[in-house]
Amino acid sequence: MRLTASVLMGLACLVSASGAPLSSNYVGINHLMQVSTSGSFAFPNQVNIGSTVTGGGFQAQIGAGNTLTPSMTTTVWCVDSQQSFGNGDTALANIVKLTSAGFNPSLTAYGSLTGSGTTKFLNSVGLTTDDALHRFQATAWLVSQYNGFPSGPLDALPLGGADDLRNDAIQRAIWQITYNNSVAQPWPGLAGGDITSGAPAAQTWITAAANFVNNSANAAFFNNWAVVTWGANANGSLVSPGKQTFLVQLTPEPSFYAVVGLGLAGLWMKTSPAR
DSSP states (O other), X not given: OOOOHHHHHHHHHTTTSTTOOBOGGGOEEEEEEEEESOSSOOOSOOEEETTEEEOSEEEEEEESSSSSSSEEEEEEEEOOXXXXXXXXXXXXXXXXXXXXXXXXXXXXXXXXXXXXXXXXXXXXXXXXXXBHHHHHHHHHHHHXXXXXXXXXXXXXXXXXXXXXXXXXXXXXHHHHHHOBSSSSSOOTTOSSOOOSOBTTBHHHHHHHHXXXXXXXXXXXXGGGEEEEEEOBOTTSOBOSSOOOEEEEEBOOOHHHHHXXXXXXXXXXXXXXXXX
């Protein structure tokens, strides 16, 4: 058995496919991003607050720098109930890894907030270390729990089905975790949120997310996640008021592909006929 060049090329193409995880090369400041609410994906349940439909995943085109050429298309996940955007909006963004070594609070929305003090997150969520990094980590794990992640629900259940209830509860859990007092006029209806409904209730998801983050054995999960602060200047400083905050899944580090390459090389050598 030999793995052909076409197979290896197919693996490589996964990185640039529409909606694929974002290449780690895009982590950094001053990336132009355009977000669309339309596309070929069916995203998780989007919660209706009055006439506003919000939450879930959106299609984004992210530039390698401050233009959209070159760029790649990925899926970004709404985690901010206090900012908004319109279909087709374009602005600069900071993309910051959700690891202790890679997280720079000054480059992220709400990075200066803690679970207590003058400027703070408003809801207690049970994190051992309660700061922006760990709040974003909890939301990253919740995003990964959407039915049908990473492309959205894949079933044909009608609106209100079990998958929608689950995803609705997860979205409300995310809003509870990231809700804070740094924005003067949060959207009506999202300050408290309904965390008693869903399957299971949003409060159950909040507890599960905190337990996941509090367990140090799960730290590697966050190597492939980043927070996208959409609303930055060319030098990476934040714009006030900002735009939406998203999470994005990253492709594995280059070291991952090196290990895969070694494994494939070993497999080729093992299966090649003796000469």
